[in-house]
Amino acid sequence: MRERIDWIPPALIAAIALGALVLIGNPSTWVTLTIAGLAMGLLIFIMSSGLTLVFGLMDVMNFAHGLFITVGAYMAVSVMKLLSASAGSESFLVNLGALLPAMLAAIVVAALLGFFFERVIIKPVYGQHLKQILITTGGLIVAEQLIHVFWGPDMLPLQRPSALRGSFLVGDMAIEKFRLSAVAIGLAVFVAMILILNRTKIGLLIRAGVENKEMVEAMGYRIRRLFVGVFVAGSALAGLGGALWGMYQEQVTVHIGANMMVLIFIVIIIGGLGSVGGCFAGALLVGLVANYIGYLSPKIALGSNILLMVIVLLWRPQGLYPVSRQ
Amino acid sequence: MGFRPVADPLLSLAGVHTHIAQYHILQGVDLAVPRGELTMLLGRNGAGKTTALRTILGLWRASAGSVRFEGADITKAETPDIANLGIAYVPESMGIFAGLTVRENLLLAARGGPPREQQLESIFRFFPPMKQFWDLPAGNLSGGQKQMLAISRAIVEPRKLVLIDEPTKGLAPAIINNLIEAFRELKKTDTTILMVEQNFHAARSLGDSVAVMDAGRIVHTGSMAALAADSALQQRLLGLSMEAHQ
Numbered sequence: 361m362r363e364r365i366d367w368i369p370p371a372l373i374a375a376i377a378l379g380a381l382v383l384i385g386n387p388s389t390w391v392t393l394t395i396a397g398l399a400m401g402l403l404i405f406i407m408s409s410g411l412t413l414v415f416g417l418m419d420v421m422n423f424a425h426g427l428f429i430t431v432g433a434y435m436a437v438s439v440m441k442l443l444s445a446s447a448g449s450e451s452f453l454v455n456l457g458a459l460l461p462a463m464l465a466a467i468v469v470a471a472l473l474g475f476f477f478e479r480v481i482i483k484p485v486y487g488q489h490l491k492q493i494l495i496t497t498g499g500l501i502v503a504e505q506l507i508h509v510f511w512g513p514d515m516l517p518l519q520r521p522s523a524l525r526g527s528f529l530v531g532d533m534a535i536e537k538f539r540l541s542a543v544a545i546g547l548a549v550f551v552a553m554i555l556i557l558n559r560t561k562i563g564l565l566i567r568a569g570v571e572n573k574e575m576v577e578a579m580g581y582r583i584r585r586l587f588v589g590v591f592v593a594g595s596a597l598a599g600l601g602g603a604l605w606g607m608y609q610e611q612v613t614v615h616i617g618a619n620m621m622v623l624i625f626i627v628i629i630i631g632g633l634g635s636v637g638g639c640f641a642g643a644l645l646v647g648l649v650a651n652y653i654g655y656l657s658p659k660i661a662l663g664s665n666i667l668l669m670v671i672v673l674l675w676r677p678q679g680l681y682p683v684s685r686q
Numbered sequence: 687m688g689f690r691p692v693a694d695p696l697l698s699l700a701g702v703h704t705h706i707a708q709y710h711i712l713q714g715v716d717l718a719v720p721r722g723e724l725t726m727l728l729g730r731n732g733a734g735k736t737t738a739l740r741t742i743l744g745l746w747r748a749s750a751g752s753v754r755f756e757g758a759d760i761t762k763a764e765t766p767d768i769a770n771l772g773i774a775y776v777p778e779s780m781g782i783f784a785g786l787t788v789r790e791n792l793l794l795a796a797r798g799g800p801p802r803e804q805q806l807e808s809i810f811r812f813f814p815p816m817k818q819f820w821d822l823p824a825g826n827l828s829g830g831q832k833q834m835l836a837i838s839r840a841i842v843e844p845r846k847l848v849l850i851d852e853p854t855k856g857l858a859p860a861i862i863n864n865l866i867e868a869f870r871e872l873k874k875t876d877t878t879i880l881m882v883e884q885n886f887h888a889a890r891s892l893g894d895s896v897a898v899m900d901a902g903r904i905v906h907t908g909s910m911a912a913l914a915a916d917s918a919l920q921q922r923l924l925g926l927s928m929e930a931h932q
Contacts, residue, residue, distance in 0.1 A: 574781075579766075
């Protein structure tokens with residue numbers, strides 16, 4: 361007998377998209393909004409997938425996760441500025457000479473910061489939720505002030521590479537190039553994570569650890585080493601997400617990461633704490649609903665994601681894809 | 687009541703105390719587990735049996751005393767290091783990974799590489815549902831099948847010592863008999879087993895030796911057969927007679 365996949369959440373996402381098509385009425389507007397929603401959702405997924413595993417694996421409440429997003433965005437600003445000649449070229453291949461180093465710098469610096477953060481800030485407060493909230497919030501404040509020292513307090517522009525500015529025109533539909541690129545990168549990250557989690561021993565250990573870390577230790581595996589690895593990988597992904605989100609917004613402030621945290625918490629809660637599949641579905645829901653509601657009823661757009669969380673939790677209190685934990 | 691000396695035990699606890707928060711659970715446990723035998727750890731609810739197993743594995747720390755395995759002091763060792771000495775643990779909750787398939791559960795339990803075909807065949811022989819539900823999430827199994835999986839994980843590769851906490855709890859009699867047969871086969875491999883059990887039919891069928899706990903201490907050690915034959919001793923140690931639980 362084979363494992364059955366729960367298709368209800370994907371069907372719900374499809375139903376919302378089709379319902380929006382009916383309400384919006386104009387297919388080209390719907391396509392534009394859907395691509396924007398998917399791009400936003402997938403960028404949120406990149407930023408939040410590490411946090412859901414960190415919480416699932418060690419019950420760590422890291423309120424400073426936004427810091428890694430911010431640092432990723434600032435690294436992208438610095439590298440894109442340094443390689444502005446490549447970024448300004450009309451050739452996509454030449455653009456990659458700036459885009460890839462920017463993304464790589466965001467990943468590496470956020471990973472290193474994540475390692476330092478886990479060892480110095482998180483490790484002393486394992487298992488103490490209140491202290492985790494206080495110390496990670498404190499760490500975030502200190503780090504934000506350090507960013508002021510290095511990059512200054514002003515908002516910084518973050519230009520997209522020239523080849524990724526503007527839109528493709530398909531009939532009367534305008535599809536923004538950068539959003540399409542964000543969708544492609546987000547899907548690649550999701551597929552890579554699913555393959556690692558399902559096809560490798562490390563992935564198996566992470567999934568088992570999210571469910572019952574004590575039993576994983578009783579089998580002879582060192583869960584804390586695994587946790588450090590997951591924390592660093594999650595920080596690196598947040599850094600990558602920050603770099604892309606900065607380009608999506610085309611500007612960076614010290615609060616870019618902290619401002620995303622409400623959406624990120626909504627995503628990991630409605631997805632099911634510790635579930636990467638749930639995080640993916642939750643992020644797509646949040647991205648699509650934010651864009652559709654923003655167009656259809658701008659007055660309730662601000663509260664739409666909170667409303668979405670309430671509805672999902674009333675339907676599935678443990679989230680879309682609950683992880684059975686012991 | 688009596689105490690039987692054990693020469694060259696595989697596992698020994700000497701004066702072990704364990705505190706959980708403000709509670710003093712183990713109050714000087716002295717226990718020697720003979721090599722190659724199945725030792726039953728019996729006692730009333732709250733006597734400290736589960737705490738003893740968890741203390742051996744380092745899941746709860748002994749606050750005093752020593753735990754030795756093959757002569758080496760493991761009292762302060764980390765749980766993964768203790769497990770890697772060749773000790774498997776089947777907790778009362780079974781501890782299966784519900785979101786992982788049966789195959790993945792067994793793959794994780796096999797530290798020395800993928801399980802050998804011969805080992806899998808013997809698991810399938812005793813527990814046919816493991817083969818039937820090979821690619822199904824373990825969370826979908828019934829209670830008895832989950833226990834079969836928990837035990838399969840413990841024996842998926844050769845172990846020196848298997849710690850098992852109440853394997854028959856809440857299971858139907860037919861499944862209990864199935865488990866008893868599987869443990870009988872496991873005993874033939876010379877694996878040492880320390881089992882906590884409340885089911886006296888299972889305890890009597892399987893146990894070679896027995897240790898009885900009360901109020902955080904070992905109050906009796908000896909052969910299982912001797913305890914099974916002595917109703918008065920059972921009454922004194924356990925507050926009941928095995929004959930009433932045939």
